[in-house]
Amino acid sequence: MxxxxxxxxxxxxxxxxxxxxxxxxxxxxxxxxxxxxxxxxxxxxxxxxxxxxxxxxxxxxxxxxxxxxxxxxxxxxxxxxxxxxxxxxxxxxxxxxxxxxxxxxxxMGDGGKLVGIGFSQLRRGGPPIMRAEPVDGGYRLEGHVPWITGGGLFPEFMIGAALPDGRSVFGIVPLEDREREIKVSPPMRLAAMESANTVSAEFSGFFLPKERVAYIRPPNWIKNNDQINVALQGHFALGCAQAGIDIVRQAGEKKGISFLTDAAAALEQELADCHVATAEAQKSVDEETTDERLRVRAWAIELAVRCAHAAIAASSGAANSLSHPAQRVYREALVYTVSAQTTAVMEATVRRLRR
Incomplete structure (x- = not known):
């Protein structure tokens, strides 16, 4: 191994x-x-x-x-x-x-089994839009899954559905049309990462056998899980920030402009500082969300956007071309701003941006 x-x-x-x-x-x-x-x-x-x-x-x-x-x-x-x-x-x-x-x-390591996920709907308030009714031998699934990435790329996905008692059941289901039981939408038109083929799905009486159930989670599980993972989710934004810095540095070297290489160095130092703060905030991952975790998550998001914006500025008009990496990284920063977003993360992000 x-x-x-x-x-x-x-x-x-x-x-x-x-x-x-x-x-x-x-x-x-x-x-x-x-x-x-x-x-x-x-x-x-x-x-x-x-x-x-x-x-x-x-x-x-x-x-x-x-x-x-x-x-x-x-x-x-x-x-x-x-x-x-x-x-x-x-x-x-x-x-x-x-x-x-x-x-x-x-x-699952070599692609013999490829499985997506679809349970962001459990974050929504109000009546559940994806429901599971206990029946003999398993569960009957009814409702709507609004976001599943990997349509046509993943044959199956892990669905999350609300039970009548407030708990949630998670199991593996097909990511393909099944007569009247499953209807998968065409891939969505998205501003960023569209090639990953994000779809939605409607379930009408689909039977999920207990053998395909991974586990049942207590009420508010996803809320508690999001609280624990607040800082952990920031790592994609940190990678995006580094991508922006790479473009700024390359532009400075190509054009021979020292203020661009200086800017890349300054942003890289801030990225290193954000890494340290993120690691510190993650030391007790079993505790609930803290103000510090929210602060570093918002910092990572804002830093990704600033670095991507710096890449746009450093690339001049060429950044507006679909073939240029600067606009791609800028759009990717959009996704990392809202991925696994909770109301608390939204508030922390907006508070940081209103400075």
């Missing part, structure tokens, strides 16, 4: 040598993002937090966050797509249904 350290180095090498030169095409073409994901599958890099007993490499949390930053630095679309599957790996790694874990996890 390959070590986690070796897997991280292999992923960095792949991003640098194979993905970075094609990042603009990956951003615009679903076939290209699928090809880039296949490269990760061929290198057995799609299940980095998988336990050793299922094939490893059981990457530690700090190491996995480093991986997240590197992939976000290289290609937002590839990061956005594959993090869905990596999240499903993490969920199955701790699930109560060990038979399901044993069926899926050994095949």
């Amino acid at each position: 390959r070590s986690a350290e070796a897997a991280l180095e292999e992923s960095k090498r792949y991003f640098r040598e194979e993905v970075a030169p094609k990042a603009q095409l990956i951003d615009q073409d679903p076939a290209m993002v699928a090809e880039a994901m296949r490269g990760l599958c061929e290198r057995d890099l799609m299940a980095l937090k998988r336990p050793a007993k299922f094939g490893g490499p059981e990457m530690s949390e700090p190491m996995f966050r480093e991986y997240q930053e590197e992939i976000a630095r290289t290609s937002g679309a590839l990061a956005f797509l594959t993090t869905q599957h990596q999240s499903a790996v993490a969920m199955l790694s701790s699930c109560e249904n060990q038979d399901l874990a044993a069926e899926y996890l050994p095949q």
Whole structure:
């Protein structure tokens, strides 16, 4: 079994040598993002937090966050797509249904099993829009899943549905039309990361057998989980910030303009400071959201946007071309601003931006 350290180095090498030169095409073409994901599958890099007993490499949390930053630095679309599957790996790694874990996890590193996720609807207030009714042998699913990334790329996804008693059931279901039971929309038109094929789905009486259920979570689970992960979600934004800095530095070197290289150095120092603050805020990941975690998450978001904006300015009018990386990174910063956003994160972000 390959070590986690070796897997991280292999992923960095792949991003640098194979993905970075094609990042603009990956951003615009679903076939290209699928090809880039296949490269990760061929290198057995799609299940980095998988336990050793299922094939490893059981990457530690700090190491996995480093991986997240590197992939976000290289290609937002590839990061956005594959993090869905990596999240499903993490969920199955701790699930109560060990038979399901044993069926899926050994095949999730090399793409034998590809699984997305679809449970952001559980964050919404009011009556649940995706419901599960207990029936003999499992659950009947009814309702709407508004966001599922990987349509046509992932054959299945991990759905989250609200039970009548307030708990939530999570299980693996098909990501494809099933007569009248499942209707998947065409891919959405999005300003950023459109090539990752985000879709929605309608469920009407679909039967989820108990054998496909990963676990049942208590009421407010997703709210509590979001509170714990407030700072952790900032790593994609930090990777995006580094991508912007890379463009500013390259522009300075190409044009021979010292104020651009000086700006890149100053932004990189702030990025290093934000890294330190983020790591400090993550030391007690089992506690509820704190003001400090919200502060560093908002800082990471704002820094990503500023670095991306600096990349636009440093690239001049060329940044307005769809073939230029500056506008891509700027659009990616939009996504990282709102990914896994809670009301508290929104407030912290807006408060920082109103300074």
